[in-house]
Amino acid sequence: MGTELSALSRKFLALIAMLMISMLSLRAEAGHLEEIAERGTIRIGTTGDYRPMSYLNPETGEYEGIDAELSKLIAASLKVRIEYVPTTWPTLAADTMSGKFDIALCGISRNYDRARTMAMSDGYGIGMLGKTILCRKADAKKFKSLADINKPGVRVMINPGGTNEKFARANLTKATLIVNEDNAGIPSQISKGAADIMITETVEAISYIKMDKNLAAPLIKEPFTKHSCGILMAKGDQDLLNYINFVLAELRDDGTLPALEHKYLEP
Numbered sequence: 001m002g003t004e005l006s007a008l009s010r011k012f013l014a015l016i017a018m019l020m021i022s023m024l025s026l027r028a029e030a031g032h033l034e035e036i037a038e039r040g041t042i043r044i045g046t047t048g049d050y051r052p053m054s055y056l057n058p059e060t061g062e063y064e065g066i067d068a069e070l071s072k073l074i075a076a077s078l079k080v081r082i083e084y085v086p087t088t089w090p091t092l093a094a095d096t097m098s099g100k101f102d103i104a105l106c107g108i109s110r111n112y113d114r115a116r117t118m119a120m121s122d123g124y125g126i127g128m129l130g131k132t133i134l135c136r137k138a139d140a141k142k143f144k145s146l147a148d149i150n151k152p153g154v155r156v157m158i159n160p161g162g163t164n165e166k167f168a169r170a171n172l173t174k175a176t177l178i179v180n181e182d183n184a185g186i187p188s189q190i191s192k193g194a195a196d197i198m199i200t201e202t203v204e205a206i207s208y209i210k211m212d213k214n215l216a217a218p219l220i221k222e223p224f225t226k227h228s229c230g231i232l233m234a235k236g237d238q239d240l241l242n243y244i245n246f247v248l249a250e251l252r253d254d255g256t257l258p259a260l261e262h263k264y265l266e267p
Contacts, residue, residue, distance in 0.1 A: 032237045033078075036102060041083040044071050045095055045104035045232075048086065049159075049183040051207040052264040053107030053229070066125075066264040067105035070231075073256070074103075077247050089183070090161030093118065097234050103244065104232040107201065109163045111227065119235050121244045123228030124257060125203070128265040130223025131167050134190055134198040134205045140216040146224060149197055150174045157195035159183035164199045167225070172199075191215055203265050220267075 036042050046063065048056030054067040063071070063084065075082045085101040096104055096118050108114070110123050135143055143149055149156065154175040158165045159182075168177055178195050180186050186198045187208040200208075205217035231244050251257040 032102070032240045033243060036078060036080060039080070041081045042075050042078060042103070043083045043085050043101040044075075045085045045087040045092070045101035046071075046106040047088055047092070047183070048084075048106065050107040050201075051184070051204055053203070054105060055184065065107075066260050067107060067229075069260055070124075070251075070257075071105055073251060074244065074247055088161065088181075089159060089165075092161065092232070096232055099234055102233065102240070107204075107229055108232050109227050110230040111163065114230075114232065117235070119233045119237070119241050121231035121233075121241065122248050123230050124248060124252075125261055125265050126228040127226060128203065128261065129229060130202050130226040131164070131199060132202050132205050132217055132220050132223045134187055134200050134208060134215055134217055135196060136190060136193070137214055137216040139196060140218040143197070143218055145219075146171060152176075154197060155195040156197045156199060157186050157189055158199050159186065164201075168199045171224070187212060187215060206267055 046054045046056075046067065048054055048063060051065060053065045054071075055064045056062075057064050062068075071082055085095075087095045087100070087104065087106075092104065092106075092108070093114070095101065108120075109129070110120050114120055133143060133149065148154075150172045152174055154172075155178055156168055156172055156175045157178045157180050158168045160179050165179070168175075175197075180189065186195075186200075189195055190198050191212050191214045202217075202220055202223050205220055209215045209217050231248075233240060233244070248257065251260075
């Protein structure tokens with residue numbers, strides 16, 4: 001009799017333990033929005049080096065661009081403040097998956113690799129973004145195609161860790177690739193002659209040719225790729241992903257998002 005009771009006790013305790021683990025797991029999965037509300041801030045990861053998406057202006061100390069504005073709108077919808085968390089392109093995926101921040105906004109291209117390993121929101125800037133080049137205006141006629149760039153002696157400067165580097169390493173095997181960790185500083189390096197080409201996005205190229213009369217983007221109307229941007233977060237929180245997609249849908253429906261896309265992403 002005692003043995004039977006002992007066995008029943010062990011089964012009962014095991015059942016209680018399983019229930020507690022399940023409850024804790026559900027709380028962890030479902031509590032992110034509640035955690036943000038309790039904290040009073042939403043932690044937003046950003047590289048701060050990508051005009052006109054998310055750029056940290058060194059003179060004002062403020063973030064500028066379409067993603068900076070979207071960040072403010074998302075925070076306002078949650079009635080919380082923004083806590084910016086610096087990240088880099090090489091560490092963006094690891095920082096996202098480790099929970100260093102709640103969401104990331106900094107001109108993040110939607111692609112299969114990111115969607116497979118993390119969670120990405122619905123797209124914005126659809127059809128407005130794609131890979132192109134930035135070069136000196138004096139050299140613009142030299143570069144009419146990807147083949148003109150993929151040659152020995154052509155120096156291509158890229159920032160590490162993102163899709164610019166991935167594109168360059170896949171398509172420019174004959175050119176000389178120069179890695180520069182300061183993405184925002186690469187255009188000035190091109191202008192000074194430290195390299196011939198910057199692989200960049202159409203919207204970023206537009207920003208820099210407006211700022212520097214020595215720069216040109218001769219292939220901007222025929223980008224090598226086309227994609228949209230999305231808001232990045234760790235997998236496992238469907239409620240947060242649903243909410244972010246809801247905010248984007250509302251902003252598109254009321255005209256706010258199209259107006260921001262026109263302001264920041266169109267030539």
